[in-house]
Amino acid sequence: MTTTQPRPLPSDPFPSDLEIAQNTPLWPIERVAARAGIGEEFLEHYGRTVAKVDLRAIEALAGRPAAKYVLITAITPTPLGEGKTTTAVGLAQGLEKLGQRTVLALRQPSLGPVFGVKGGAAGGGYAQVLPMEKLNLHLTGDFHAVTAAHNLLAAMIDNHLHQGNALGLDPHRVSWRRVIDMNDRALRNVIVGLGGTEDGVPRQTGFDITAASEVMVILSLAVSLADLRARLGRIVVGYTAAGEPVTAEALGAAGAMAVLLKDALKPNLLQTTEHSPALIHAGPFGNIATGNSSVIADRLGARCADYLLTEAGFGADMGGERFFNVKCRVSGLRPAAAVLVVTVRALKAHSGRYKIVPGRPLPAELLAEHPDDVRAGGDNLRKHIEIVRGFGVSPVVAINAFPSDHPSEHAVIREIAEAAGARVAVSTHVAQGGAGAEALAREVMAACGEETDFRYTYDLADSIGTKLEKVARQVYGAGGIELSAAAKKQLRLFEKLGYGAFPVVIAKTHLSVSADPKLRGAPTGWTLPVRELRAAVGAGYVYAICGDMRTMPGLGARPSAEGIDLDERGEVVGLF
Amino acid sequence: MTTTQPRPLPSDPFPSDLEIAQNTPLWPIERVAARAGIGEEFLEHYGRTVAKVDLRAIEALAGRPAAKYVLITAITPTPLGEGKTTTAVGLAQGLEKLGQRTVLALRQPSLGPVFGVKGGAAGGGYAQVLPMEKLNLHLTGDFHAVTAAHNLLAAMIDNHLHQGNALGLDPHRVSWRRVIDMNDRALRNVIVGLGGTEDGVPRQTGFDITAASEVMVILSLAVSLADLRARLGRIVVGYTAAGEPVTAEALGAAGAMAVLLKDALKPNLLQTTEHSPALIHAGPFGNIATGNSSVIADRLGARCADYLLTEAGFGADMGGERFFNVKCRVSGLRPAAAVLVVTVRALKAHSGRYKIVPGRPLPAELLAEHPDDVRAGGDNLRKHIEIVRGFGVSPVVAINAFPSDHPSEHAVIREIAEAAGARVAVSTHVAQGGAGAEALAREVMAACGEETDFRYTYDLADSIGTKLEKVARQVYGAGGIELSAAAKKQLRLFEKLGYGAFPVVIAKTHLSVSADPKLRGAPTGWTLPVRELRAAVGAGYVYAICGDMRTMPGLGARPSAEGIDLDERGEVVGLF
Structure with missing residues (x-):
């Protein structure tokens, strides 16, 4: 969910994502829920096409057979991303075309970057999650709830310092910052508490984007409301001068934080362009946080379909590794297969012969037919196949096709994948929806039919x-x-x-x-x-x-916000 | 909506607001809507008991007769507030008991103060707006949308400075601060943009609470989505060195802000303890902003009932004056009567013989029978009766009864009101709901039957x-x-x-x-x-x-957040 499919080539009279989204008649959400076997008694409607699902549904459906659980991950992406979300959506639609009931579980996109370089992040073309405007804006307010809960704790920390600091928190060792769901570089480093004696204790701190909040990760990992409450209480915000940790519980903040997050813990049900059920829930950052959607949505989705597809941020080394070693450990769910999304352009970039810069057009040379460049970048694909295999899971290579690709280039990828013993298929879901992903769906079904030997990289008992x-x-x-x-x-x-x-x-x-x-x-x-x-x-x-980790993005010289507006009919334009 | 009815006396075995709220079976919101004549086709559900109303309903219902429009205001309150919200809710329920279809239009309470000294703010006792938990927390996310729109503009201002400042905005003359819906004194005065060259331009600024945002006032005054968009564009964020104003439009932010606020412009429909329809919409601060709920909710409500009741912040000199001179000018609606809420304790306080401090118990002496103290404070009531009359509107004095009141004290208030030619009634709505407000409802109906001669205090053409x-x-x-x-x-x-x-x-x-x-x-x-x-x-x-205006509250030594939590069943406790 962190990247978008790039616009089709100018020569292609292909409608924009927003045009497709606004021209797709949506099903009432109760009809989508019925497709997932979720009764209306478990739905809390947010408009006609979005609902939250009551957590009691998880227990109510516990007797159902478990879905086959498939991770959508990728090779090392270019800065543009390689289309994991579109592939996940397309694959769900492809599986449905083959008669397999399928549910998606994806991260909610962050609001801030919508106004930066990205526009929206809800898949693309005929493989989108809808309603894309809600998804890219406030949805059901979960990110706002995370922001509020996080900042309540921050306010209670500074209030504690102001009111006499009974816990002896060392102001220099407070690591809890504030968050905002906005790209706002000026907030990275701030001094708060200026003014007079009534205005708090001056100290240096800063703001991260909401997706980087530990509260967001907690929302994504909690298995129940009680677990959420307990995890919030265990948050360590800093240390005393003597080196003792100070928790949210000790500050008296955790209960109120849980109250703010009570509704946010319920997964959001949306639909794809072809009305497949999509559970959209939580969105922790892919760099310093876990980069995976929620455990609770996966636990629900696992009882709602033949196949449950979920996506992890960035490549198999990043969100993928955390999916296996962190998320699966918490959820207890076992993956049956992993889809590795690969693109021609990414393998060309891995040849070292091209440079891709976000916001600038791709180099013309990169778009020309260069199967040798694809081959030269092949090590990265081989490495990711090996990473997935390392977890004892079957990899399926999904070639996410672009209009600028050439058959000779796809052939090279197929050759590399097959030589590495992986299943492989070309997928044209962006242009064709589920019909374009049927070949991929067949390979995924075959992979899920195999024995798995799932294993973690390490034991928790290791140091x-x-x-x-x-x-x-x-x-x-x-x-x-x-x-x-x-x-x-x-x-x-x-x-x-x-x-x-x-x-x-x-x-x-x-x-x-x-x-x-x-x-x-x-x-x-x-x-x-x-x-x-x-x-x-x-x-x-x-x-x-391990390196410079940016936890608060900035806006560019031409932020996409400048192009976002309402038209005369009050419809959103410029969100893509 | 800015104040709460204080807890009943310890001797009184009266349930808490939260207990009453959690034990009142709510109607499905479509049934409440039907009571207001709003068809289900105009509802966007947010759970089972809250809905947003599509703005097309205003046009669709335009042919209906206009409701009688009644303002609920008050004498100069004590720091505890005198119960305008409970009186508005009780009166609505009382009018319904007399067979009058009645709709309430109230402000949404601010989230921040819920965790400060207040607990909740949704009326009290048997005169509450429900579901009180949603109302006091995120409701449908309108405040979060205001926060996001406001802070997007702030981010675009700092980004503009960072990216070369083409508009020549003087960093020293930027008046647009940031907002957060939290009591957080440490954010009143901050320095942003610290770090390095990639981290923005250092400058001093600060955060206000969301209710103090100009965006909140715009939401409350806009008569349509197009008007909202145009007003956002006209926001002046600061000046150039040459003294030229710089607008949100010039910064390219206004369109994206309108997109963020598109759903927030739709009024929220909730219900009272006795299922009267309550439109809850916008919540601008009562001190530096307008302190009134939205024009658009009033325009809708005016076509949905025999009586439309709305409340303005603080006394008749504050929110009341702005209601008449600002809000009515924008809405074009004309009030038929104004209810002046008065309490025994407030008139006693106006005698100058008592001091009321929020968070501390009332002085025992103030609770004893002292009709002379009530009489000694009578000037304030007379003054507010005169203020309301100055606008050509009939005042109805509502004595908001407390368990600690004495009949002799009520008699003095009645005497003062009648001597000033105002209608007057005792109302016991907190303890008894609508049945306790029937006498008040009769006086309001009588007042609305009189001729009005509504007039503003000034012409717009005045300097x-x-x-x-x-x-x-x-x-x-x-x-x-x-x-x-x-x-x-x-x-x-x-x-x-x-x-x-x-x-x-x-x-x-x-x-x-x-x-x-x-x-x-x-x-x-x-x-x-x-x-x-x-x-x-x-x-x-x-x-x-005119004086020190605090636009960011702080938390106290014992913030109410410390007592707010979830119980074993996952129900909210400590919100009252």
Whole structure:
């Protein structure tokens, strides 16, 4: 959900995403729910085409057979993304065409970037989640609820400092920032508490985008309202001078935060262009957070169909690895197959011969027929096939076809995939919807018919260092890891505080399987530099910062907001 | 909606507001809508008991006879508030008991203060708007939409400065701050843009609470989506070095802001404890903004009943004056009567013999039988009766009865009101619901049967200075006004820029009809000190700052958030 299919070529008289969205008659949401076997008694309507699903539906449907659970992931993407969301939507529609009841579980897109470079993020062409305007704007308010809960805790921290600081929180060791669902670089680093004695305690802090909030991750991992409440209470906002952690529970904030999130914990039901049920729920950042949609939506969806498809952010090394090692561990669900989305342009980029810059047209040379360039980038595809196999899951390579592709280029990808023993299919879902994804759907069904031997990369009993090392070596192909002095100190502290049994999230660039965004293909022998360790105690993981991780985007010189407006009929224009 | 009925006395085994709310079976919202004559085709459901009403309903119902339009206002309140919302709700229910179809149009409460001292704000006892939990939390996300639209403009301002400042906006003259719906004093004064060259331009600014946003006022005054869009475009965010105003339109932000607010412009339909329809829409601050609910909800409600009741913030001098001079001018609706809510405790406080402090128990002496103290505070009631009469509208005095009142004290209020020629009734709606408000309902019906001679305090063609002077003298009873040197300069600038034809909003204390919160009763001969003038060009008014106006509350030493939580069943507790 973090990327969009690029516009079709100018020569192609293909309608825009917004035109397709606005011209697709939507089903009433209760009809979509019925397709998923969810009775109307479990729906809370938000307009005619969106509903929240009551969590009691999960228990009520527990007797149903479990859906086959399929991850949609990708090779190392270009900065434009390679179309995981469109592929997930297209595949759902393709499976439906083959008579398989299918439910999608996807992340909710972040509001902020809609006004930056992206426009919208709800799939593309005839493989969209609808209503795309709601999806890209407020939807049912879940992100706003996360923002409010996060910032309530922040306000209670600063109020605690102001009112005498009974807990002895060290103002220099408060790590809880504020969040806003907006691309606003001026808020990255701020000083708050200026004014007079009535205006709080001055200190330096900052704002992240809401998707980077630990509260968002908690929403995505909680298995029940009680679990949500307990995780919120465990959030560590900082430390005392003596090094004791201070929690949201100790500040008295966790109950009110849970109240703010009570409705947000219910998954949102929408539909695809061809009326497949789509559960859209939570949207943690793909770099420093988990990059996966919610466990609770997956648990619901798993009882609602023959196939449950979910997507993880960035490549199989990023959101994919966290899907297997973090999300599946919490949910208890076992994947039957993983779809690896690949594009001609991405493999060409992995040849090292092209540079793709977001917001600029693709180089003309990249669009010309160059099967050798595709071949030259093939290592990256081979590496991702291997990553998926490492988890004991069958990979299915999905060639997400673009109008500018050439048959000779698709043939090279097919050859690489087959040589690596993976199933492969070309998918034209953006232009053709489900009909364009039938070949892919057949391969996915075949893969799901095979035995799986699902396994994690590490045991929770491994030390934090061992977990990091195992992911770096076994998933990324690194030669080893190197912890900074600060990271070593944090590691000792976290082990002492009992965070050693948490899984790990490695925050590194998504533009390479390595930690260096400039390294294309499948580099080996490099060292993963762990600059800093942080603990998301409420969410329940330790994360390792390996490089510059931006947690608050900015707007560009020509933000897309400038083109977004209402027309004379009051309809939205410029959202695409 | 800004205040709550205080808890009943400990000796009284009266259930809490939350208990009453959670034990009142709600009607499906379509049944409530039917009571207002709004067909299901105009409803957008948000759960089973809340719906937004499509704006097309206003045109569709235009042929219906207009409801009698009644303002609920009050004498100068104590810091606790005197129960306007409960009285409005009770009166609606009382009118229904007398066979009069009645619709309420009220402000949406602000989320932030729920976690501060207040708990909730949805009426009280058996005169509540329900579902109170939704009303006090996110409702349908309108406040979040205002926050997002406001902060998008802020992000685009700082981005404009960062990207080269083509419009020549003077960073020192940017008056557009950011907003958040949270009591967070540490955000009152902040420095943004710290970090490095990629992190924006450092400058001092701050955050207000969302209710103080000009966008909130625009939402409350817009008569259509097109009007909303145009008003957003006219927002002035600051000035160039040459003194030229810079607008949201020039920054390219207004279209995207309108898109964010498209759904928020639709009024929200809820119900009272006795299932009367309640349109809850917009919530501008009562001090620096207009303090009135939306024009669009009133225009809708005016075609949906025999009586349309609306409430304005604080006393008749504050929200009441703005209701008559600003809101009615925009809406074109004409009030038939005004209810003046009065309490025994408030008149006792106006005697100057007691001090009421929010968060502390009332002084025991104030609760004892002291009709003479009530009489000693009578000037304030007489003054407010006169204020309402000044607009050519019949006042009806509503004695909002408390368990601690004494019949002798009610008798004194009745005597004062009748001597001033006003209708008067005791109302026990909090304890008894509509049945307790029947006497009041009869007086209101009688008042609405009289001829009205509605008039504004000033003409739009008057100069800004004249408008301020007329309100100060004719409404407040001031001897005159005094503009600071800065205000005089701003006045000349605003006249030059064409803002001279705007109505005015005077931001003064609500705790006195004067500008001095310590002056009780009905002081005269004082001078209104205008410290500063500001222009809300999008909303369309000039406001005069007369005293310290807090636009961002803080949390107290024991914020109510600490007591708010979920119980074992997942139900909200501590919200009252």
